[in-house]
Amino acid sequence: MSWEAVIGIEIHVQLRTATKMFCPCAIPAEGDAPNTRTCPTCLGLPGALPVPNRTAIEKVLAVGAAIGAKSPATTRWDRKNYFYPDLPKGYQISQLDLPLAEHGSITVATSAGSGSVRIRRAHLEEDTARLRHEKGADGTRASLIDYNRSGVALLEIVTEPDIRDGETARRYAEELRLLLRTIGAADAEMENGQMRVEANISLRPSSDAPFGTRVEVKNMNSFRSVERAIAYEASRQAEVLDAGGTITQETRGWDEGSETTYTMRAKEDSHDYRYFPEPDLPPLDIDPAWLAAIVAGLPELPGTRRARYVSELGLTDYDASVLVAEPRAAALFEAARAAQKELDAKLLANWVSGEFLRAAKEGAADPDPIQFAALVAAVASKEINGTTAKALFAEMIRTPLNIRDAIASRGLGQISDTGALETIIAEVIAANPQAIADWKAGKQQAVSFLVGQAMKASKGRGDAALLGDLIRTALDR
Amino acid sequence: MSAELRRATAAQLRAGFGSGAFTSLEVVDALLGAIAQEDAALGAWLHLRTGEVRGEAQRADDAYAAARASGPDAVRALAPLLGVPIALKDLVNAVGTPTTAGSKILEGYISPYDATITTKLKAAGALILGKTNMDEFAMGSSTEFSAYRRTVNPWDRERVPGGSSGGSASAVAALHAPLSIGSDTGGSIRQPASLTGITGLKPTYGRVSRYGIVAFASSLDQIGPFARSAQDAALMLHAIAGSDPRDATSSALPVDPALLTLPQGDKAASAIKGKRFALPKEYFVAGMEPGVEAAVRAAVAALQSAGAVIDEVSLPTTEHALATYYIVAPAEASANLARYDGIRYGASKHGGGDLLDGYLATRGRGFGPEVRRRIMLGTYALSAGFYDAYYLKAQKVRTLIARDFDRIWTAGYDAIVAPASPSVAWKFGAKMSDPVAMYLADACTIPTNMAGLPGLSTPCGLSEGLPVGLQLIGAPWSETGLLSIAAGYEALTADAPWRAQEPTDLAALGGAA
Numbered sequence: 007m008s009w010e011a012v013i014g015i016e017i018h019v020q021l022r023t024a025t026k027m028f029c030p031c032a033i034p035a036e037g038d039a040p041n042t043r044t045c046p047t048c049l050g051l052p053g054a055l056p057v058p059n060r061t062a063i064e065k066v067l068a069v070g071a072a073i074g075a076k077s078p079a080t081t082r083w084d085r086k087n088y089f090y091p092d093l094p095k096g097y098q099i100s101q102l103d104l105p106l107a108e109h110g111s112i113t114v115a116t117s118a119g120s121g122s123v124r125i126r127r128a129h130l131e132e133d134t135a136r137l138r139h140e141k142g143a144d145g146t147r148a149s150l151i152d153y154n155r156s157g158v159a160l161l162e163i164v165t166e167p168d169i170r171d172g173e174t175a176r177r178y179a180e181e182l183r184l185l186l187r188t189i190g191a192a193d194a195e196m197e198n199g200q201m202r203v204e205a206n207i208s209l210r211p212s213s214d215a216p217f218g219t220r221v222e223v224k225n226m227n228s229f230r231s232v233e234r235a236i237a238y239e240a241s242r243q244a245e246v247l248d249a250g251g252t253i254t255q256e257t258r259g260w261d262e263g264s265e266t267t268y269t270m271r272a273k274e275d276s277h278d279y280r281y282f283p284e285p286d287l288p289p290l291d292i293d294p295a296w297l298a299a300i301v302a303g304l305p306e307l308p309g310t311r312r313a314r315y316v317s318e319l320g321l322t323d324y325d326a327s328v329l330v331a332e333p334r335a336a337a338l339f340e341a342a343r344a345a346q347k348e349l350d351a352k353l354l355a356n357w358v359s360g361e362f363l364r365a366a367k368e369g370a371a372d373p374d375p376i377q378f379a380a381l382v383a384a385v386a387s388k389e390i391n392g393t394t395a396k397a398l399f400a401e402m403i404r405t406p407l408n409i410r411d412a413i414a415s416r417g418l419g420q421i422s423d424t425g426a427l428e429t430i431i432a433e434v435i436a437a438n439p440q441a442i443a444d445w446k447a448g449k450q451q452a453v454s455f456l457v458g459q460a461m462k463a464s465k466g467r468g469d470a471a472l473l474g475d476l477i478r479t480a481l482d483r
Numbered sequence: 484m485s486a487e488l489r490r491a492t493a494a495q496l497r498a499g500f501g502s503g504a505f506t507s508l509e510v511v512d513a514l515l516g517a518i519a520q521e522d523a524a525l526g527a528w529l530h531l532r533t534g535e536v537r538g539e540a541q542r543a544d545d546a547y548a549a550a551r552a553s554g555p556d557a558v559r560a561l562a563p564l565l566g567v568p569i570a571l572k573d574l575v576n577a578v579g580t581p582t583t584a585g586s587k588i589l590e591g592y593i594s595p596y597d598a599t600i601t602t603k604l605k606a607a608g609a610l611i612l613g614k615t616n617m618d619e620f621a622m623g624s625s626t627e628f629s630a631y632r633r634t635v636n637p638w639d640r641e642r643v644p645g646g647s648s649g650g651s652a653s654a655v656a657a658l659h660a661p662l663s664i665g666s667d668t669g670g671s672i673r674q675p676a677s678l679t680g681i682t683g684l685k686p687t688y689g690r691v692s693r694y695g696i697v698a699f700a701s702s703l704d705q706i707g708p709f710a711r712s713a714q715d716a717a718l719m720l721h722a723i724a725g726s727d728p729r730d731a732t733s734s735a736l737p738v739d740p741a742l743l744t745l746p747q748g749d750k751a752a753s754a755i756k757g758k759r760f761a762l763p764k765e766y767f768v769a770g771m772e773p774g775v776e777a778a779v780r781a782a783v784a785a786l787q788s789a790g791a792v793i794d795e796v797s798l799p800t801t802e803h804a805l806a807t808y809y810i811v812a813p814a815e816a817s818a819n820l821a822r823y824d825g826i827r828y829g830a831s832k833h834g835g836g837d838l839l840d841g842y843l844a845t846r847g848r849g850f851g852p853e854v855r856r857r858i859m860l861g862t863y864a865l866s867a868g869f870y871d872a873y874y875l876k877a878q879k880v881r882t883l884i885a886r887d888f889d890r891i892w893t894a895g896y897d898a899i900v901a902p903a904s905p906s907v908a909w910k911f912g913a914k915m916s917d918p919v920a921m922y923l924a925d926a927c928t929i930p931t932n933m934a935g936l937p938g939l940s941t942p943c944g945l946s947e948g949l950p951v952g953l954q955l956i957g958a959p960w961s962e963t964g965l966l967s968i969a970a971g972y973e974a975l976t977a978d979a980p981w982r983a984q985e986p987t988d989l990a991a992l993g994g995a996a
Contacts, residue, residue, distance in 0.1 A: 052697040052823075053696050055731070085818050097821055151826070277864055285815050
């Protein structure tokens with residue numbers, strides 16, 4: 007029988023802040039020795055107190071504004087109580103009934119079209135320490151705790167159960183990540199745990215039937231695994247139900263190797279976290295002027311930008327998506343356009359999503375947008391040819407380069423003068439009798455060979471299209 | 484000489500150091516000598532900084548000597564408590580000192596950082612003699628719940644000093660230090676001050692930073708001074724008060740410089756004239772000892788004859804304060820004490836069975852009976868299904884209690900006058916088997932904490948040879964006013980025979996050692 011999957015996504019994202027959520031400790035970096043980014047507060051020492059990080063609050067308010075959510079006039083902090091070795095105080099400071107943002111949405115494009123995913127709430131909380139289970143030299147097992155991550159600011163975003171398939175879940179997560187990166191709220195690298203996605207999945211026989219028993223799926227470490235894990239879990243549940251079985255409420259993990267989910271823990275008696283308002287922190291008034299300033303400081307959001315690229319600049323949906331998907335690419339595109347307002351947007355988009363993104367993936371630095379614009383302008387005016395332009399681009403991402411000076415001083419201008427090219431062609435034809443013979447024998451490739459030789463003789467500056475025409479004419483003679 | 488130095492107030496010590504009449508080292512040695520001889524019987528101290536404090540006193544003396552060479556202005560410019568020895572309740576973190584909060588679960592724990600008030604006291608020149616005994620995690624009214632030792636009342640070795648700051652109170656009453664720090668969550672400064680015959684001030688919530696103070700109930704805890712005069716209490720409050728970027732609940736309000744120049748003598752006495760005091764009838768409850776009531780009413784009469792206006796008022800929510808306090812304080816404590824899990828510091832019983840076994844063993848054996856009782860009370864009050872009926876309701880009552888007090892300030896009263904404790908010091912064990920009887924000992928002080936108000940206890944006589952405290956409660960941020968009234972009352976009663984009476988078992992303490 008056919009089933010409808012009902013999926014809600016809960017995402018924890020490490021916010022991009024200089025210091026932790028409630029103490030002045032620096033955010034740990036890859037390679038920091040364990041327990042070196044700690045202080046009395048994030049270690050939960052007797053007597054230590056929390057002080058909220060204003061930047062983290064502002065970033066969540068910005069996220070709220072970007073997803074069209076509402077923020078309360080006053081928010082507050084709550085203690086979520088439970089015992090675990092990675093939780094130094096025995097409670098986590100979180101937000102229960104007054105989250106910093108509520109009732110937003112994100113528009114997601116999938117192969118089936120575009121739709122909206124409603125976001126129930128977004129709130130701030132502190133991260134836990136990291137546990138490592140090891141076997142010591144003597145063979146005994148030991149659990150080690152690294153408190154570097156303890157107290158790092160986390161944004162938790164929970165959707166309504168609006169999602170019906172793995173692809174939409176993946177696109178939602180990707181779009182959220184893009185939004186967070188665009189507004190500078192988070193880096194959200196899934197691979198290193200800065201963004202952790204959990205899915206709640208249940209099946210029901212039809213879209214008007216009540217929700218079924220839900221299963222929580224964790225350990226999805228990439229967008230690809232989000233899509234696959236959900237698809238797998240939905241089909242697993244369908245098989246169980248089709249066979250007349252029932253779904254057990256539990257938490258399952260995604261196993262990347264076998265591409266299956268496995269039971270992590272059966273649902274214990276539902277936890278009583280004994281939430282109560284954090285008495286160490288006064289309620290926080292969200293001044294409307296403060297919120298307005300945050301909203302005014304928001305950059306153009308991805309959805310708006312994509313639409314503008316298509317409608318105003320005539321880019322295809324695909325080109326617009328590629329540019330917007332990478333904030334560095336979009337930034338270069340915008341800055342280059344600002345530098346040369348008349349520049350052909352399509353040509354510029356091709357250069358950004360082609361040469362630049364290729365280089366960026368290999369770790370290249372951003373080029374100077376003014377010089378980048380000058381380069382693309384020189385291509386557009388046919389002043390230089392593609393070969394020259396690519397060589398200049400490769401140079402400009404390594405060292406500062408003035409494109410105009412380089413073209414002028416190195417004589418890189420494209421040779422489009424017919425007379426000059428004909429002289430070169432005459433020399434090339436004279437030096438390659440075999441090629442002439444081949445052409446006479448009907449081998450068209452001989453033209454490409456001669457163009458290549460002529461280009462070489464012109465030190466790469468010849469107009470390739472013009473050279474081809476002139477060679478054919480010369481051969482016909 | 485040594486006996487005189489022990490009796491000197493902080494203000495007198497500061498003046499004597501400045502003039503060169505005696506040195507900080509002489510004072511420190513006199514106090515350490517007294518402690519060495521008497522503390523085995525008194526039981527006030529948990530840790531002494533004998534090794535370090537003498538060197539610190541020497542450096543303070545060097546600074547005085549250098550300043551004297553430059554003239555009187557240079558002496559005056561020195562820090563207000565330079566060279567004055569003080570005691571810290573054992574829940575105040577001070578680098579390198581054990582901080583146990585009176586609990587076995589923190590046995591062996593050495594503070595790796597200074598509380599904000601420790602930093603401030605050091606900056607004010609105070610010398611930390613050591614740490615004092617207390618009820619475990621400040622839960623108790625007699626210091627009998629200390630996991631370490633019994634602190635006796637210097638007025639009667641068979642009696643409790645009050646609590647939870649019993650060690651700090653007894654140390655000051657027994658002339659082991661001119662000043663000490665206590666904490667007051669439901670009366671833990673004012674009640675022991677009352678029972679040991681000294682001055683104790685609980686400031687307005689937010690006046691003194693709580694950073695580095697082992698927490699009991701975050702929304703109620705305040706740190707304050709014990710002293711043998713209002714003037715000294717003001718000096719110490721000036722040193723520790725002020726906003727702290729590390730405590731989000733601390734107030735940005737500037738510290739009143741007038742605390743350094745509190746009026747004394749006739750000037751203080753004459754300022755009583757025209758003051759308006761409210762006498763709440765609910766504070767004279769059934770069960771109050773007649774001797775206590777008599778002493779407090781005599782104090783009120785003294786104020787009246789000095790020209791103060793006294794009106795009997797009603798604070799109808801008073802009777803609900805105790806019950807709501809025993810929801811709010813344990814609820815907050817149940818979370819605040821969750822960090823004592825044996826994972827990172829302190830006593831640990833992990834390693835035998837699984838994680839839960841480790842938690843149960845560590846906490847089950849590390850906490851004493853009163854702490855366990857309150858953790859259970861608080862956990863219950865916060866549990867799903869009970870939260871609204873207990874915690875939320877208690878917070879609403881708390882708002883009503885604060886409104887009750889607000890009406891008094893709106894009506895223009897300078898302070899509320901009331902007993903600090905319904906009884907004088909009681910005999911050891913008298914209330915140990917009856918938690919509610921112990922809780923009732925704080926009935927006069929708890930409403931102030933629930934409303935976040937400042938309150939102090941100042942000695943006002945003896946009942947059956949034991950000290951009685953007069954409590955003054957003020958509007959928020961009125962500490963200077965309360966201390967000025969206390970100084971006025973001290974001046975008015977300067978010649979009262981009970982003022983001349985020293986703690987009756989003081990001499991016996993040395994003999995017992």
